[in-house]
Amino acid sequence: MLQGMRDDEDLGRITLAEVAQKAGVSISTVSKVLNGRQDVAAPTRVKVERLLETHSYRRTTRAARETPLIELVFHELDSIWAMELIRGVGNVAKAHQASLVLTESGTRHAPAPDWIEGVMQRRPRGVVLVFSALPAEVKQRLQSRSIPFVIVDPAGDPDPDVPSVGSANWNGGRVATRHLVELGHRRIGIITGPDDMLCSHARLDGYRSALGMAGIEADPALVRYGDFHVEGGFERALELLDLPEPPTAIFAGSDLQALGVLEAARVRGLRVPQDLSVVGYDDVPVARWSSPALTTVHQPLREMAEEAVQMIMRLRDQEPVTTRLELATSLVVRKSTAAPAS
Structure with a gap:
């Protein structure tokens, strides 16, 4: 706590x-x-x-110095799930009579070093950071100014002393793979995220666990690390589909990568789901409008952002909070998965 x-x-x-x-x-x-x-x-x-x-x-005397702002910090504002996080933070900030400030800074791991100087001047009520980690110096400077902060972490696993909200990545990988196994697939490829992100390994571990529970030996040739973007999904899917024994299904570690898989299937003359089943991850709005509509793992991005702001308000009021809050993931079945062809 x-x-x-x-x-x-x-x-x-x-x-x-x-x-x-x-x-x-x-x-x-x-x-x-x-x-x-x-x-x-x-x-x-x-x-x-x-x-x-x-x-x-x-x-x-923090209250006398702070401004009625909640700052939301991304490394890329044009990510497909950014809008869900913005809506979540905005909903709770508005309920607490605070405005929302958006900042783009740094890499997916941490904000840029110069960001902290700006936040010292803005003096917000709190900061929501969409990163997988927080440098010790940044953490100390926020604490020294009594600016509460929470990491919303759809992609990693922050230090245990950093308050954070995440989701059940291992279970997401497990339920996606189990769905394909239950449809009858035995050669299931996976395009997880970057190799240096813990969520990528958690989803991969869930995939392997589901295969193991079904008595299916995981084939290393069917595993690829992607970049969570369409282009990466497309390129890695072509590698899988060009194998001597290609998979009959592919689990992509993000909906964007899944869109790349759909395009790779089209280029190779395969029909989805008749010739290839595809599962994504995140359940962003575009997933339901793809063709065919994408079966995917729902990651509760908006709820994660809302919980992060609630944690900030409790920290601000000197109430105890749970260090790590992990929300459930679930499978959303649409039209991109079916039993394998005979």
Whole structure:
């Protein structure tokens, strides 16, 4: 469990005046660093930040300093599931009389280093980060300003001391593969996500578990790592379909990759689902409008975002929260899967 952030006086921690004295600067300079002001020399900023981190400084009277904003940070705003997360954060932010700020920064693993300077100036009520990790320095600086944060994590597994909301990736891989096995498929290919993301391995482990429970030996030749995008799904699907013994079904680790699989099947003259069954992952709106409509694993993206903002509000009110919240995934059966041809 994580407790809500408390004032530094309550914990007997260092005061602003003591930080200034140890750094050999004025209190106003320390205040500028805390507020993310740019008119502080870099060496001075580093010295003050290190003191704040060493002494676990926590800002007091947060409510008087914060702005009524919830900041949502992505590494790519044009991702197909970004809108679901935006709607979820926006729904709860509005209910708490807060506005939504969108920021694009960094890679899928963490925000860019310069992002933290901007958030120090904006002073939002809280930050929702769509990343798989959070650098220690960023975590400390948010904590020192009493800015609560939660990671919405559709793709990884953050550190255990970072509050986060995720989904059951292993179960998603299992139910997708079990569905294909129950239809009668025995050669089932998988295009999971990038090799450096834990969700990719969790979905792959679920796939292998479902095969094992059905008495089917997993064939390494049927496993591919993708990039969660259409092009990657298309290229990896062609590799699978061009094998001497191609699969009769493919489980794609994202709906975008599944769309690439559908195109690869068309290029190779295969009909879906008569000649090839396809299962996606995420259940984004485009899945139901593909041709044929895509059988997929529903990942509750909007609910994950809503839970993240609720966690921020509880942290802000110094209420205890569960460190890791994992929401259930489920299978949505549409028209892209069927029994294999004889």
